[in-house]
Amino acid sequence: MINKQDLINGFQSLGLKEGDTVQAHSSYKSFGGVEGGPQTVIDSLLEMIGESGTLIMPGFNFDFCKGIAWDYQNTPSHMGIITELVRQNPESRRVAHPIYSFSILGKHKEELGNLKNRSAYATDSVFGQLRRLNAKIMVIGLDYTNSMTYFHHIEEVEGVDYRYMKEFTGEIIDQDGNSSEETYSMLVRDIEMGVITEVNPMGALMEEAGVIQKAKIGEADVAMMNAEDVYEFTVKEMKRDPFLLYYIDKEHA
Numbered sequence: 001m002i003n004k005q006d007l008i009n010g011f012q013s014l015g016l017k018e019g020d021t022v023q024a025h026s027s028y029k030s031f032g033g034v035e036g037g038p039q040t041v042i043d044s045l046l047e048m049i050g051e052s053g054t055l056i057m058p059g060f061n062f063d064f065c066k067g068i069a070w071d072y073q074n075t076p077s078h079m080g081i082i083t084e085l086v087r088q089n090p091e092s093r094r095v096a097h098p099i100y101s102f103s104i105l106g107k108h109k110e111e112l113g114n115l116k117n118r119s120a121y122a123t124d125s126v127f128g129q130l131r132r133l134n135a136k137i138m139v140i141g142l143d144y145t146n147s148m149t150y151f152h153h154i155e156e157v158e159g160v161d162y163r164y165m166k167e168f169t170g171e172i173i174d175q176d177g178n179s180s181e182e183t184y185s186m187l188v189r190d191i192e193m194g195v196i197t198e199v200n201p202m203g204a205l206m207e208e209a210g211v212i213q214k215a216k217i218g219e220a221d222v223a224m225m226n227a228e229d230v231y232e233f234t235v236k237e238m239k240r241d242p243f244l245l246y247y248i249d250k251e252h253a
Helices: 004-013 038-049 081-088 109-113 126-132 150-158 200-209 227-240
Strands: 021-026 054-058 102-106 136-140 163-173 179-189 195-197 212-217 220-226 246-248
Touching (some): 004 212, 021 038, 021 081, 054 081, 054 109, 081 102, 150 179, 200 212
Parallel strands (some): 021 054
Antiparallel strands (some): 136 220, 163 179, 212 220
16 A cells, blocks of 8 residues: 555656646556545645646547547546546546547646647647647556557657548537537548557667656556657657557458
């Protein structure tokens, strides 16, 4: 069982500091137990970055792709208890994208909360804003394949031949409870080609190159990286070897 100070010490060892903008992917159970529960993790992050910092939590939910309405006020995050608690925080702002939503606390919450991107990973999305804000990306207790959606932003901006843009149309219930039919797009893998997302090889290269810093906090392996550094490194390496981000399942192609 770890406590708030253990978390703060761990985050500090990774370079998190006052004024930082940080987007965090998280598995609460990976810590192995935290005094005060998942809210303690959120409180620790907020204390570290201070009032001049910004905490960005994914609130991704893929039900819209299955024809289920997305409700700004009520559709939950599918990204774990920490992200859902931030979504429920009355001080947070939510990005109104029905698939790749975010819940945001801190300095840039209004600016980011007002984003109206239609394409999930485009430059006008939160992913695109991470570079502009010199943001950090933190991964708590997850491997890169199950967390680093940011790689898809890079794939969209740079252009790849193994993914294509697909549109999804459905019901959106906005912040005021108004309903409308809206269309959003997402860069999806080419299933007919047999494309399987697998970005752990890129993550391993980044660790080796020092782009990613790692620390053990409780039982969790926690990684920290700068969004701009990740972008530049990935662009260079994916041109050299695109199979650092995916592989082909020939049996199902």
